[in-house]
């Protein structure tokens with residue numbers, strides 16, 4: 001068993017395959033959905049959405065609750081292990097997790113036929129603002145879209161500067177690197193804050209209404 005568990009690729013791909021079979025069995029075999037049914041796709045998009053959301057927000061919480069608070073305790077000569085190895089790898093899963101969460105979230109809303117209604121916070125409903133579920137999930141979607149924007153257009157570019165990832169900014173001076181690192185940290189903290197009410201909307205939309 002150790003030969004299997006020691007190889008992350010084996011574990012990750014097998015887990016995805018088992019998850020997919022599990023979903024197909026319950027969606028088609030037990031619930032009776034056909035491949036083309038919206039119910040089957042809703043189950044698929046919900047699963048992949050929450051999975052990628054965990055990948056994204058898991059890394060966000062790692063940065064904010066583990067890495068950033070403990071950096072001052074690490075001796076300077078050991079800091080490159082985090083800055084050059086761990087953080088770039090974590091940023092890879094963080095930003096692509098955010099992208100997958102956005103795509104699957106939009107697909108989930110589209111599949112349920114309320115994408116426009118939610119993005120207009122219920123304004124596109126007839127009569128307008130009459131469906132609380134659309135207002136609540138719409139608020140959650142906009143909070144999460146703002147967080148996604150912060151990841152891709154503020155945190156990631158600033159981290160590239162601060163850590164000189166892929167040697168993209170070899171000539172940046174220490175002050176500019178520190179400023180970029182500070183900006184990335186502040187927006188990462190903002191996302192940590194927003195993640196809490198955002199999740200109320202995500203989880204509440206299907207349970208409260």
Ligand code: HEM
Nearest residue numbers: 046053054101102105106108109141144145202203205206
């Ligand atoms: C990036 C933009 C996002 C969009 C467009 C989006 C969209 C959606 C939609 C449409 C739903 C279905 C609500 C319903 O009808 O029940 C949903 C549910 C959910 N989302 Fe998101 N979401 C986003 C980000 C996130 C993030 C970052 C997380 C973090 C983990 C997350 C976690 C969840 C959870 C846990 C559910 C509930 C699933 C369920 O109850 O079955 N979402 N999201």
